[in-house]
Amino acid sequence: MLSDITDTHQRSFLQEAVDCYEIGAKRASIVLAWILTMNHLYQYIYKYKKNEFDAVLLANTDKRVKISKLTSIDDFTEIPEGKFIEFCRTAKLITNDVRKILEEKLGTRNSSAHPSGISISELKATEFIQDLIENVVLKYKI
Structure with a gap:
């Protein structure tokens, strides 16, 4: 998997997630893999699909989202992640199957990133x- 990532920054970030996984820090590996994925999508959209995303932002009526246009890649952090996934699907930037994956993984990430009594198995972290x-990450090439 690491060798498939061509961007050196992303590869080192994935390596850090793998390192966490290998020492048994499953929650940390899940959080890092999620951050890598979101950052990858932000870069992909900003580089190739900014106009399509901006069109959805302009039509947005959700008061939690205060921006109506991307002016920098950091603007993505102003959008709740669930809403970001919805916007990506509305703009047809991701397939419905990818939307389902992202929504499921967001739930797992939330459970992993916040104090809870759930147990994260090696299998769950691997699959995540x-x-x-x-x-x-590998589907949406930058």
């Missing part, structure tokens, strides 16, 4: 990381 890398 592989699913995002194979179905999002």
Whole structure:
């Protein structure tokens, strides 16, 4: 998986997630893989699909989203992640299947990133990381 990532910054970030996974820090590996995936999508959209995303932002009526146009890549952080996924689907930037994956993984990330009594198995962390890398990061090439 690491060798498939050509961007050195992303590869080192994925390596950090793998390092966490290998020492048993499953929650941390999930959070890092999620951050990598979101950052990858932000870069992809800003570079190739900014106009399509801006059109959806302009039509937005959700008061939680205060921006109506992307002026920098950092503007994505002003959008709640669930809303970001919805916007990506509305703009037809991702398929419905990718939307389902992202929504499911967002729930897992939320459970992993916040104090809870759930247990994160090695299998769950493996599936989480592989699913995002194979179905999002490697699919949407920058």
